[in-house]
Amino acid sequence: MHNHIRPWKNIDRRVSRQIRVGNVLVGGDAPISVQTMTNTLTTDVKGTIAQVQACADVGADIVRVSVPDEASAKALKEIVKESPVPIVADIHFHYKRGIEAAEAGAACLRINPGNIGSPERVREVIQAARDNDCSMRIGVNAGSLEKHLLEKYGEPCPEAMVESALDHIRILEDHDFHEFKVSVKASDVFLSAAAYHALADATDAPLHLGITEAGGHFSGTVKSAIGLGNLLWAGIGDTIRVSLSADPTEEIKAGFEMLKSLGLRHRGVNIISCPSCARQGFDVIATVAELEKRLEHIKTPMSLSIIGCVVNGPGEALMTDVGFTGGGNGAGMVYLAGKQDHKQGNEGMIDHIVELVEKRAAQIDADLAAQAAE
Structure with a gap:
């Protein structure tokens, strides 16, 4: 970006x-x-x-x-x-x-x-x-x-x-x-x-x-x-x-x-999510609502894509720090830094995404601190 x-x-x-x-x-x-x-x-x-x-x-x-x-x-x-x-x-x-x-x-x-x-x-x-x-x-x-x-x-x-x-x-x-x-x-x-x-x-x-x-x-x-x-x-x-x-x-x-x-200032997690439809592999609306609450404490500017199916999911994930795209059989694909990383079941997905976002935020903060120290 x-x-x-x-x-x-x-x-x-x-x-x-x-x-x-x-x-x-x-x-x-x-x-x-x-x-x-x-x-x-x-x-x-x-x-x-x-x-x-x-x-x-x-x-x-x-x-x-x-x-x-x-x-x-x-x-x-x-x-x-x-x-x-x-x-x-x-x-x-x-x-x-x-x-x-x-x-x-x-x-x-x-x-x-x-x-x-x-x-x-x-x-x-x-x-x-x-x-x-x-x-x-x-x-x-x-x-x-x-x-x-x-x-x-x-x-x-x-x-x-x-x-x-x-x-x-x-x-x-x-x-x-x-x-x-x-x-x-x-x-x-x-x-x-x-x-x-x-x-x-x-x-x-x-x-x-x-x-x-x-x-x-x-x-x-x-x-x-x-x-x-x-x-x-x-x-x-x-x-x-x-x-x-x-x-x-x-x-x-x-x-x-x-x-x-407008790209004028960034604070916290920018969640990119679909409005959901019959193709969704999980409950997108409930998932996003829960993630918004659980990620409020993150101050580090970063992006997260939560997309219900594979029509737009992989494309959106290419441009975000962490992404999850719904699939079949009660599981979806996790993307890290725009690349497919691993599959994750819908059960436990929210906890897993929160953990990934927290880790990514900590890494971004550490990288910025290292740059400042140089």
């Missing part, structure tokens, strides 16, 4: 400047980071830390936490201290929360500087961010555009969203603050995509992608995949959040699947 000899698979990423969110680089040539947001009460420190950890365990690079009041700002300090990943503090309109969050150790503030009051208040928040090595995200949302822009354009539209973003950008740049990223989210995929395309041409700031309020786990994932896929394929986007009415860990999993599908 070598993209450099397949020009039709290459995605030329938009050139953006690079900022830092804690120890995570965003923009430039940094990998596209995947993030989510907690849905616990921030004042429930133990519960919030547990949710942050669960998200980190499935690959979250960054986690956002809402800071709506002073009690939440106080809780944030302990959350930041215990978090394995950088924490973004979501500030609504109160400038003091921004200052408190920066002082509590937040790696980034999600805040629109034009919404927090007087120029003096804006200066105070920017200074707090600068003093505490804290970046910012300008977060424009179609559902909360400024009144004067709605009056000017008549309704939320790409032009209004981009104008809002550029207005907020100007405030930060006028204060010589450049450690920021920008989002222009909408729940409508056409509106959001059009706004991001226009913004990408108007600024070199790194862009945070999202289709806001996308919906439930299934419908929201589909909707986000269409909207974010459009943008990522065009090379737009430096960090992403899939907004789902679901467990935050599901947002991370969906985000990585989108990046894996």
